[in-house]
Amino acid sequence: MSRRVETALEERTGGSSFLRATLRYVFPDHWSFLLGEIALYSFVVLIATGTFLALFYSPSTAETTYQGGYSPLAGQEMTQAYASALHLSFDVPGGLLMRQTHHWAALVFVAAIVMHLMRIFFTGAFRKPRDVNYYVGLTMLMIAVFEGYLGYSLLDDLLSGMGLAIGYAAALSVPVLGAPFATLAWDGQFPGTDVFFSRMFITHVFILPAVLAALITIHLVMVARPHHTQWADPGHTERNVVGIPMWPGYALRSIGLFLAVAGALVLMGGLIQINPVWLWGPYHTYQATNGAQPDWYLGWLIGGLRLVPAFDVTIGSYTLIPNPFWGGVLFPLSIFGFLFAWPSIERRVRRDQRQHNLLERPRDAPFRTAIGAAVFTFVATVFFAGAADRAFVQIGIQYETQVWIYRGLVIVLPALAYWIVRRVCDELRARELTFGDSSPVRRIRRGPGGGFAR
Numbered sequence: 439m440s441r442r443v444e445t446a447l448e449e450r451t452g453g454s455s456f457l458r459a460t461l462r463y464v465f466p467d468h469w470s471f472l473l474g475e476i477a478l479y480s481f482v483v484l485i486a487t488g489t490f491l492a493l494f495y496s497p498s499t500a501e502t503t504y505q506g507g508y509s510p511l512a513g514q515e516m517t518q519a520y521a522s523a524l525h526l527s528f529d530v531p532g533g534l535l536m537r538q539t540h541h542w543a544a545l546v547f548v549a550a551i552v553m554h555l556m557r558i559f560f561t562g563a564f565r566k567p568r569d570v571n572y573y574v575g576l577t578m579l580m581i582a583v584f585e586g587y588l589g590y591s592l593l594d595d596l597l598s599g600m601g602l603a604i605g606y607a608a609a610l611s612v613p614v615l616g617a618p619f620a621t622l623a624w625d626g627q628f629p630g631t632d633v634f635f636s637r638m639f640i641t642h643v644f645i646l647p648a649v650l651a652a653l654i655t656i657h658l659v660m661v662a663r664p665h666h667t668q669w670a671d672p673g674h675t676e677r678n679v680v681g682i683p684m685w686p687g688y689a690l691r692s693i694g695l696f697l698a699v700a701g702a703l704v705l706m707g708g709l710i711q712i713n714p715v716w717l718w719g720p721y722h723t724y725q726a727t728n729g730a731q732p733d734w735y736l737g738w739l740i741g742g743l744r745l746v747p748a749f750d751v752t753i754g755s756y757t758l759i760p761n762p763f764w765g766g767v768l769f770p771l772s773i774f775g776f777l778f779a780w781p782s783i784e785r786r787v788r789r790d791q792r793q794h795n796l797l798e799r800p801r802d803a804p805f806r807t808a809i810g811a812a813v814f815t816f817v818a819t820v821f822f823a824g825a826a827d828r829a830f831v832q833i834g835i836q837y838e839t840q841v842w843i844y845r846g847l848v849i850v851l852p853a854l855a856y857w858i859v860r861r862v863c864d865e866l867r868a869r870e871l872t873f874g875d876s877s878p879v880r881r882i883r884r885g886p887g888g889g890f891a892r
Contacts, residue, residue: 464679465688466668470557472695477550478654479699480543485647487540494530496522497639499632508716516720519594519635523715539707544586548735551579559810561797563667569781571660576777578653581646583735588642590733599721601732603628608766613759629723670796738817741824742769745845773817804863808856815855819848
């Protein structure tokens with residue numbers, strides 16, 4: 439059948455050589471390479487469920503009286519945006535399933551990108567000639583986080599309204615440009631107008647998904663163009679790829695993974711409740727609550743805002759840099775700035791301008807691994823600080839005490855993580871003497887008794 443398709447394509451388009459090369463493209467056989475595919479298939483589920491939701495959502499802040507199927511809110515005044523979210527959840531057949539599946543897919547999408555990024559970082563897959571593609575992936579992560587923020591902000595419940603208030607404060611805190619930008623984006627002062635919600639809706643539903651789709655396409659092309667990286671196992675060199683061809687082996691496996699990811703997300707959407715907007719109620723500027731948390735990928739930003747001491751940079755009576763700037767703007771930009779700068783930093787530190795197609799084990803690059811572990815520990819500590827209020831409610835630890843503890847931990851834990859990881863990597867390398875070019879073909883290992891064996 440493949441030959442018949444190839445012949446027909448050659449006779450009509452002359453493209454059989456491209457089809458033949460595509461079907462024979464080889465993929466390395468290792469589970470860690472599937473993390474990117476999980477992100478891709480989560481994005482497909484996001485597009486499918488988001489299209490359904492867009493048919494019933496109303497991006498309007500016009501007031502209406504709710505008369506839907508959720509009786510505790512019957513007769514209350516709310517915006518049409520929030521009313522349409524309730525209508526989707528209770529009155530549209532399959533609406534709640536689609537909304538929760540969409541939300542779970544967004545969480546898994548960002549999580550898979552983060553895990554994929556960690557694999558890329560700790561194995562050195564970002565090195566030349568794949569540094570540009572690494573930048574594309576980082577850009578996708580930034581857009582995905584912002585896209586998720588816009589998504590749950592559209593519902594206009596109490597949680598999303600509080601999130602928008604924080605975002606407005608962070609936007610205002612940008613020196614010089616903050617006030618004009620926030621006024622332009624929100625179409626005036628917070629909480630904004632119908633124009634603001636329409637802009638959010640168009641950005642979330644049309645603009646950013648198109649940008650993400652384009653970046654994903656570029657990312658996949660740039661992965662396939664120089665061929666995949668692979669682990670430095672016997673028989674693997676800088677010039678070959680050992681693995682499974684596209685057809686039929688890898689294609690069938692990939693289809694199975696897509697069905698598994700989609701099925702798991704639908705099951706989660708049907709069985710695990712997430713973001714019950716009817717419990718939060720409609721947003722009003724005079725209300726706040728402690729019982730709700732933002733999506734996990736925003737927890738580190740909330741933690742950053744909470745850990746920064748209360749101070750502003752002022753000149754006379756003019757506030758040059760308001761306090762939210764440090765945790766809400768500078769902190770995330772610094773983390774992404776570090777990630778963008780790392781390929782250049784490593785090239786300079788290691789004086790390595792060569793092209794690399796073989797991956798490194800984390801122990802093979804102890805400096806990179808230790809730095810990455812320290813930065814990850816720093817971000818994780820700030821992330822957990824974002825739940826300090828929940829720890830106060832659930833456990834009773836004083837909020838101010840937690841803040842001071844976390845301020846100390848963000849200094850101590852990264853340094854401790856660097857020292858431990860560096861020692862572990864150095865010890866593992868000391869126990870393994872490697873011979874050969876760039877791949878560990880022959881190894882001598884030291885046994886527990888101190889002797890050496892091949």
